[in-house]
Amino acid sequence: MKPVDNSARSWAPRAGLVGAGWVLAVAATAGAVLSVRFGDRPGTLLLTVAALALLAAALHGTLLRPRLTADGTGLLVRTLSGTRRFGWHEVRLTLSTVRRFGREVTVLEVEPLDLQSPDLVVLGWTELGADPRDVHEELLALRPA
Known part of the structure; x- marks a missing residue:
């Protein structure tokens, strides 16, 4: 039987930081949807770009665990x-x-x-x-x- 190696260590983005990214991505998406409803085109563009960037960052932090x-x-x-x-x-x-x-x-x-x-x-x-x-x-x- 092979001995168990307990010396393995791993590092990943903090779960709280990734979770905050997901929450902010949802909030930015909701803001973009609301800005469409109120006809705010510059706001829609800004919030859509922010939502996509936050979504990409949160997805990256979630899928590549541990780094x-x-x-x-x-x-x-x-x-x-x-x-x-x-x-x-x-x-x-x-x-x-x-x-x-x-x-x-x-x-x-x-x-x-x-x-x-x-x-x-x-x-x-x-x-x-x-x-x-x-x-x-x-x-x-x-x-x-």
């Missing part, structure tokens, strides 16, 4: 193009801090070392549901020496 899973053998990353499995020796994990909208944002970069698969995955706080620095530390602790 990142790690255990002693490697990483599992879920993206829109599918689920990718990487052994620890196949990826480079780096933290990048960039300045966006006047504040510093830290992201975790999962970079495949295989040149045939140059898909860089960038995960921030919203995708991980946790600070990328903390996730990076946990991943380094899980990674075999």
Whole structure:
């Protein structure tokens, strides 16, 4: 019998954040329907675009759960193009801090070392549901020496 690996960890967008996205998508859709009824064309356009954007974000947060899973053998990353499995020796994990909208944002970069698969995955706080620095530390602790 194979021993159970209890060291597996996973990260996903916070359920409350995804739930808020769904609630706001429904509210924006209701607002768009009401604005059609009252003949407010600019309002209809604005609320329809907002509803579609919120719907896409909420759907993304719901379907791609968990975004990142790690255990002693490697990483599992879920993206829109599918689920990718990487052994620890196949990826480079780096933290990048960039300045966006006047504040510093830290992201975790999962970079495949295989040149045939140059898909860089960038995960921030919203995708991980946790600070990328903390996730990076946990991943380094899980990674075999």
